[in-house]
Amino acid sequence: MIGTAAGAFSGMFGVGGGTVIVPLLVLWFGYGERVATGTSLLAIVVIGALAAAGQGLHGNVDIAEGVLIGIPAVGGVIFGTGLQQRLPERAISLLFALLLVAIATELIIP
């Protein structure tokens, strides 16, 4: 059920589904934050690839831009996972929540 829900959000909103998978693993299955994020990343590989292919069939994917962002992002993710081991889980949760509110506000204001 997590997979299906995450897949729907991924295809619809262009996110990997981590926003759905992480909280559900934590809330429903009692995962700790780190194991939830790690497990979620693996699921995202599959979901992201499928959803990108689906959107590609609709002609919506800018391949050059996706690659341009995706490659340096690999450096970022290695930096981020290293950083995560040194930060308390509560701080990470709070940081995540604040980031989401900021982005949502920006999107809602036309």
Place this chain on the structure above:
Amino acid sequence: MEYVGAALLGFAGGTVGGLLGVGGGILFVPALAIFLNESQIRAEATSLLAIVPVAMAGAWRQNRFGNVRVRDGLIVGALSPLGVLIGVEVSNAVSQRTLELGFAALLLFVAGQFFRRALAARQPGEPRTRGRARARP
């Protein structure tokens, strides 16, 4: 200049992805739409492509830290195609504004969950029992 922006965006999104276990899409989508002037649907679609290498690298790193339950992760991924299909079709059927507001609503919903978690008092070393998978509809 746009290339530099895209590359910086990639690095920043990747950092957030590694830190929070998201693929970076949560940052890629609004940044593509706001800074690189993509439409919401193109931003989302392009973000999906960028997410794949990010999540691969993230999962690999997290696995080295012992944070990946490989079987569970693969099960979640394997059960996603129906949802993906529904999501892709819906996103192409609705208006851009609807998609933007839906995305914002998703962000706020998830933010609420994480605020609750962050504020809930919990002992640092408290063992977390993994809930047994009960039958779910």
